[in-house]
Amino acid sequence: MTTPRVVVLDLEPADGNPFPEYEAGAHIDVLLDERVPGGPLVRQYSLCGEPGNRKRYRIAVLREENSRGGSLAVHRLQVGDHLPISAPRNNFRLSPARRHLLFAGGIGVTPLAAMARQLDVTGGDYTLHYCARSATDVALADMFTDHPRVVLHLDDQPAEQRLDLRRDLGDPVKDTAVYVCGPGPFMDYVLNTADELGWPSTALHKERFAPAAAADDLGPGNGFTVRLASTGTEYHVAPEETVLDVLLRNGVDAPSSCQQGICGECVVRVLAGEADHRDDVLSAAERAEGMFTTCCSRALGSSIELDL
Ligand code: FES
Incomplete structure (x- = not known):
């Protein structure tokens, strides 16, 4: 089951209560806190066991020597260690195709x-x-x-x-x-x-598992204003920051996880303005519906209004 470079971990609930249900394609966040120098570090791993098994989640992790330390920390885990994880999230569900x-x-x-x-x-x-x-x-x-x-x-x-x-x-x-x-x-x-x-x-x-190379090449882009529909509050997003950076710095309760445009956790709806999409998770249809990733996408014009 394991290989020289891949470790398979079976996770069981520490409190004995069943884990939340999930469908195939789901992933969890794993919090690698003190195990990583300079941590905490959150990593996403797909669940690869039997969907429907609420007593045990299974993940498999490749050891990557050149990573920022997450995979090496996972490979150092011992049986019986406690590991904080999130509930499963799924942006990669099976379609109803034949x-x-x-x-x-x-x-x-x-x-x-x-x-x-x-x-x-x-x-x-x-x-x-x-x-x-x-x-x-x-x-x-x-x-x-x-x-x-x-x-x-x-x-x-x-x-x-x-x-x-x-x-x-x-x-x-x-x-x-x-x-x-x-x-x-x-x-x-x-x-x-x-x-x-x-x-x-x-x-x-x-x-x-990582942003496409093309997304890396896009550069920081221009500064712009982000407006929150619920309060009308406006914030300036400088060229070197993300919308998510600005929201969190100002105490806005904005969801996030990977902060690389690949998990979909930070997605919100655009209500006004045109998006400069830089993620690698939204489909063309979702973008057309106004979905927007705050962790990496930007405004094409001078402002954008979000359903937050
Ligand atoms: S936090 Fe993962 S896509 Fe934005």
């Missing part, structure tokens, strides 16, 4: 593993394509070995078994939903190829 194609790169398998479990229970039609470096790098291997709906693609094995999206994704099929999770280059490869093959954006669902 068929699901799931594409996982490395540790990106975690939310898709929960989806596969859920679809197994409900009798859903799906295929999970799981790309890993080698057989020893396959996390949650006990679940995937000899599973009829799981196709492993291993980098160190012959070319013909590696992921071939023209074969494994193919042309668009009606009522089929595509789910992608993994490192940025893997996701870009799958999503760009899906686009080239003609898949509509509404059929594509993604969850990133």
Whole structure:
């Protein structure tokens, strides 16, 4: 189940009461307080156990030597340690499509593993394509070995078994939903190829672990005014700050979690003004409905009004 680089943790309620329910695709925040030099640090991890199991949550965490310390702290945890976690949140739910194609790169398998479990229970039609470096790098291997709906693609094995999206994704099929999770280059490869093959954006669902490179390149942007609809209060957002920074500094009770535009926890509705979206979580439809991430998105003009 674990690999040389991935640890699998089973979390049980410290107070004995059942955990909140969740659906496949959900993640939790894990508070790594004193375990991280310069902490506290909050990290999001997808739940990869059986959805519906309220006695135990399972997460799997890749050890990343160049990270800011969160994954290393998780790898140092011992059985019996107490770990504060949030209730599950879900921005990556299974759609009601007739068929699901799931594409996982490395540790990106975690939310898709929960989806596969859920679809197994409900009798859903799906295929999970799981790309890993080698057989020893396959996390949650006990679940995937000899599973009829799981196709492993291993980098160190012959070319013909590696992921071939023209074969494994193919042309668009009606009522089929595509789910992608993994490192940025893997996701870009799958999503760009899906686009080239003609898949509509509404059929594509993604969850990133880190902001897309393009978002990093956008720079801080211009200063602008943010107005809160509930009170009419206005605040100036300087070029080097985020809307969320300004809200929190002024005591506004604004939700947030990843602060990188990938979890969706900070989303609010724009009531006036035009948004400069810089997140990697909202779909085109959600943006068109006026959804806005305060942790990274900005105003295109001189002001924006939020439903806060
Ligand atoms: S806090 Fe995660 S998207 Fe804004």
